[in-house]
């Protein structure tokens with residue numbers, strides 16, 4: 001469904017990957033390895049080069065606002081451009097269904113953004129992204145500031161979305177979460193994608209059949225177990 005070939009940001013990133021309908025791909029990597037830059041480049045939020053297609057249609061042939069609605073990036077710290085919560089939602093009623101699921105059922109449109117906790121902001125931003133109903137969700141550490149109950153709620157909502165065919169790329173520092181939520185795992189190192197490192201206590205994964213280049217990895221299909 002999503003194909004990314006030789007996506008490049010000068011000196012920062014070169015990556016290729018594919019994502020199927022209803023697939024969740026986890027991306028891990030050290031702080032500063034380029035995970036956010038990769039997601040931002042796929043969403044075309046910053047200047048980048050490469051061939052990116054969605055359902056066979058080239059990104060260049062889709063107006064940028066439409067692309068960003070269909071391939072929706074949820075940053076680790078979402079942007080808020082107005083004082084009140086309600087101004088950030090085109091369809092408050094639709095988003096409210098997600099508020100209910102995420103422990104935000106008391107939410108009111110006139111709540112000032114400034115009063116929201118970090119975890120509340122994260123859950124409202126996720127609700128906003130889900131309400132857009134994108135084909136692909138690019139999630140940048142979507143549960144980093146949340147307690148266990150909220151993490152479980154977020155993972156449940158994303159699992160349901162996967163069932164409907166949405167593709168998800170999920171950046172996380174938590175290897176156990178990566179194992180729990182994803183079908184495949186990749187590791188980003190200095191802006192280059194690699195097969196995922198083994199999870200703690202796991203056997204070392206088999207070598208890929210074709211050796212990866214030292215500069216970039218073209219990876220598709222199921223993960224090396």
Ligand SMILES: Nc1ncnc2c1ncn2[C@@H]1O[C@H](COP(=O)(O)OP(=O)(O)OP(=O)(O)O)[C@@H](O)[C@H]1O
Nearest residue numbers: 012029030031032033034035036037038046076173
């Ligand atoms: N526009 C930019 N131009 C050049 N370098 C940048 C730019 N934006 C970020 N960087 C640098 O690129 C590197 C990767 O940043 P990025 O935010 O993608 O890391 P990350 O893997 O998401 O890290 P974390 O896990 O800490 O969120 C960092 O060293 C960052 O300082």
